[in-house]
Amino acid sequence: MGFVDIQSVSIHDRGLRAAFVSNASLLEAKGELRIDYPFALRISDDDVEQIVLSTFLPLASVDGPIVMRAPFDLVRGAYWRAYLARFAELSQSLSFERRANNVERGEGALLETVRGTSNVGILFGGGVESLFGLFKLASLNPHLFAVVGPGFMNNDHARSSIKEEVEARLQADMGVRLHRVETNARRLWIVSDDAVPNKLCTGLLFYFYMRPMMAALGVELLLKVSEFEEAQNFSDYDQSINPRFLSHISDGPVFVPFLNAYSKIQMFEELSRTPYFDYVYSCLNNTDKRWCGRCSKCRRLAEYGRRLGIDTGRIGLDPSIEYVKETSPIGRNYAAAMDRVAPRRPNHHSAVRLVAKLLRGGGVM
Numbered sequence: 001m002g003f004v005d006i007q008s009v010s011i012h013d014r015g016l017r018a019a020f021v022s023n024a025s026l027l028e029a030k031g032e033l034r035i036d037y038p039f040a041l042r043i044s045d046d047d048v049e050q051i052v053l054s055t056f057l058p059l060a061s062v063d064g065p066i067v068m069r070a071p072f073d074l075v076r077g078a079y080w081r082a083y084l085a086r087f088a089e090l091s092q093s094l095s096f097e098r099r100a101n102n103v104e105r106g107e108g109a110l111l112e113t114v115r116g117t118s119n120v121g122i123l124f125g126g127g128v129e130s131l132f133g134l135f136k137l138a139s140l141n142p143h144l145f146a147v148v149g150p151g152f153m154n155n156d157h158a159r160s161s162i163k164e165e166v167e168a169r170l171q172a173d174m175g176v177r178l179h180r181v182e183t184n185a186r187r188l189w190i191v192s193d194d195a196v197p198n199k200l201c202t203g204l205l206f207y208f209y210m211r212p213m214m215a216a217l218g219v220e221l222l223l224k225v226s227e228f229e230e231a232q233n234f235s236d237y238d239q240s241i242n243p244r245f246l247s248h249i250s251d252g253p254v255f256v257p258f259l260n261a262y263s264k265i266q267m268f269e270e271l272s273r274t275p276y277f278d279y280v281y282s283c284l285n286n287t288d289k290r291w292c293g294r295c296s297k298c299r300r301l302a303e304y305g306r307r308l309g310i311d312t313g314r315i316g317l318d319p320s321i322e323y324v325k326e327t328s329p330i331g332r333n334y335a336a337a338m339d340r341v342a343p344r345r346p347n348h349h350s351a352v353r354l355v356a357k358l359l360r361g362g363g364v365m
Contacts, residue, residue, distance in 0.1 A: 001024055001063070001066070001067055001095075002022075002024050002063045002064060002065065002066045002067070002202075003023055003024075003066065003067040003069065004020060004021075004022040004023060004024060004027065004060050004066065004067075004068050004069070005020060005022065005069040005099075005341065006018055006019070006020050006052055006056075006068070006069060006070035006071065006099070007019045007020060007021065007071075007099070008067075008071060008101060008104070008342050009048055009070070009072070009103045009104065010103070010104040010106065011043050011048070011103060011104065011105045011106065012106040013040040013041070013106070014036055014037050014038075014039065014041070015034070015036040015038050015043075016033070016034075016035045016043055016048065016051060017032055017033065017034055017035075018032065018033040018052055018055075018063050018078075019032045020032070020033065020056065022056070022060065022064055023063075024056075024059065024060035024066070025061040025062070025063055025190070026060070026062055026063075026189060026190050026196070027056065027060060027189060027190060028187075028188050028189075028190060031187075031188050031364050032184075032187060033052070033055055033182060033183070033184065033356040034183060034184045035051065035182070035183045035185075035288045036181070036182045036183070037181060037212065037213055037291070038179055038180060038213075039216070041187075041213060041215070041216040042215070042216070042232040043212045044212070045072065045075075045103070046075065046076070047208070047211055047212050047244060048072060048075065048103055048245070049070075049072055049074070049075060049076055050208040050211070051208050051209060051252065052070060053068070053076070053080055054201055054204040054205045055185050055188070055205060056068075057080060057084070057199060058084065058087070058090060058200040058204070059095070059189060059191070059196075059197065059200060060079055061084055061090040061092075061094070062089060062090060062091075062200075063091070064091045064093070064117065065091050065094075065095070066091060066093070066094055066095070067095045067096075067097060067158060068095070068096045068097070069080065069097040069098075069099050070096070070098070070099060071099040071101045071103055072096075072098075072102070072103055073095040073098060073102075074098075074214075075282060076251075077094070077096065077172045079251065079355055080094065080157060080239055080248070082248075083204070083248065086245070086248065087199075087200060087239070088258060088316055090200065094168060108195075108250045108300040109183065115157055115177065117141055118140055118141045118142055118143060118219075118275075119218055119219055119220040119221060119225065120131075120137065120140050120142040120143070120219065120220045120221050121142060121143040121144070121145050121210075121214060121217075121219040121221065121253070122137070122143070122144050122145070122222075122223050122224075122225065122258075123145055123206060123210075123222060123223065124144035124145060124146050124178060125146070125155075126146075126163060126166065126167060126280070126281040126282070127146050127280060127282035127297075128264055128268050128271060128277070128280055128282055128301070129179075129225040129226065129227050129259075129264070129265050129267060129279065130144075131271055131276045131277070131279060132225060132226055132259065132270065132271050132276075133223060133225035133258055133259055133266040134176065134276060134277045135271060135274050136259065137223075139180070141176075141177075142176075142179060142223075143177050143179060143211065143214075143217055144176055144178040144179065144222045145178075145179050145180075145181070145206075145210045145214075145222070145337060146167075146178060146179070146180045146181070147180070147181045147205070147206055147209055147210070148180050148181070148182055148183075149182050149183040149184055149186060149187075149357040150186060150187045151183055151186040151187050152183070152185075152186045152204065152286060154281075154283060154285065156286050159286045160287060160288065161288035162281070162286075162288075162289070162290050163281050163286070164250075165254050166279055166288070166290070167279070167281075168283045170231050170276075170279040173275075173279075174275065174276070174279075177311075179213055179217070181209045181210060183209065184252070184254070185205065185209075195237055195238065198240065198241060199237065199238060199239045200239075200240055200241060201240055202238075202240050202241050203224075203240035203241035203242075203245060203246065203249050204240055204249050205324055206241070206274040207222070207249045207250070207255050208251075208266065210222070211251075211252050211253070212297045214252070215252070215253075216276055216306060219253055220254065221253060221254050221256070222242065222253050222255045222256075223256060223257070224246060224256070224257055224258065225257075225258050225259050226242075226243045226258065226259070227262060227263060227267060228260055228261060228263045228264070228266075228333075228337060229263060229264055229330055229333035229337055230242060230243065230260065230330065230331075231243045231257065231260035231280050232243075232333045233329055233330040234250045234329070235328070235329035235330065235334060235350040237328065237329065237330060238330075243260050244256035245281075257266035259343065263337035263338075263340075263341060264304075264337065264351075265304050265307070265308070265334075265337055265338050265341045265342060265348055266337075266341055266353075267309070268304045268308070268310075269304075269308050269341075269342075271308045272308070272314075277314065277315065278314060278315060278362075279315075280301075280315045280325065281315075282297040282298075282301060283295060283297055283298055284296065284297050290315075290316045290317075291316060291317045291318070293318060293321050296324070296326055296331065298317065298321055299321055299322065299324055299333060300323065300326075301315075302317055302318065302319055302320070302321040302323065303323035303338070304338070304342075305317070305319055306319065306323075307338065307342035307343070307344065308342055320343075
């Protein structure tokens with residue numbers, strides 16, 4: 001039987017540490033979960049339980065029956081068994097053992113007030129969807145929330161600071177507020193493909209990691225901007241952050257999808273007519289450039305620009321990047337929506353290459 005042993009949990013006024021050992025195949029054998037917040041806040045006992053279990057329990061349950069040991073009581077057992085039951089590949093056999101030592105709380109004075117003027121938050125990734133949601137809700141001054149850290153999708157600022165620089169300009173120019181949770185959680189998972197945690201626990205992790213910040217700021221509604229293609233996606237991909245699953249990840253401020261009647265190309269077109277367009281960053285890879293030019297997002301956004309007559313050089317994206325039609329279920333949805341909204345225009349760059357070939361004496365089949 002597999003186990004995850006949370007040996008100690010310590011809380012300070014800006015974060016949490018949880019030392020663990022485990023024999024689960026998708027987790028490191030031992031390590032320490034670290035979470036840091038941008039300001040002093042209160043982390044409740046319930047926050048501790050939900051943060052720790054969202055980090056370790058779903059991925060550990062891939063191997064079969066699991067024993068969790070932790071220095072706190074399992075209060076949300078029914079919630080977690082119901083969550084595990086939503087995934088056929090996860091074991092619903094959860095045993096919980098209470099360790100003798102308790103959660104340690106360091107002394108630290110909370111800020112007198114950190115509450116803002118808005119009770120609305122947006123889960124912010126910096127791409128087309130997030131910025132489109134910000135544009136639509138700008139009058140409400142929404143808080144923006146992001147999870148960053150080593151190996152964390154394209155939010156690894158140590159590997160590449162470009163996204164952080166783009167977001168800094170967004171905040172300075174547009175007067176928005178971006179609150180980042182910094183964590184090493186992604187480094188504790190022995191998983192090379194982000195699709196695995198995205199399916200099983202990423203939405204859960206986003207929500208529970210941010211919940212103490214949302215409480216401190218008075219946020220009552222957290223929105224994940226989800227384009228139509230994601231709402232259409234009924235495959236096994238990214239289930240825990242798919243609009244169909246968000247209603248099951250709500251145990252505090254309401255967490256719901258937003259604007260999922262818009263296809264991504266529609267969002268792109270409308271966003272291009274606003275000042276928010278200049279801050280789009282959707283590349284799947286952290287590199288020394290804003291866009292890698294090879295991933296599906298780079299290729300798709302360049303194709304959007306060609307079909308809509310929008311110069312993607314405005315966001316630093318080479319407009320000549322070749323589009324490769326995606327074969328995944330969600331990729332097919334993107335292609336279909338693209339054809340409905342903006343049928344393929346003649347490719348100027350392809351025409352230039354054809355003329356150059358003819359001038360060199362090449363034949364045409």
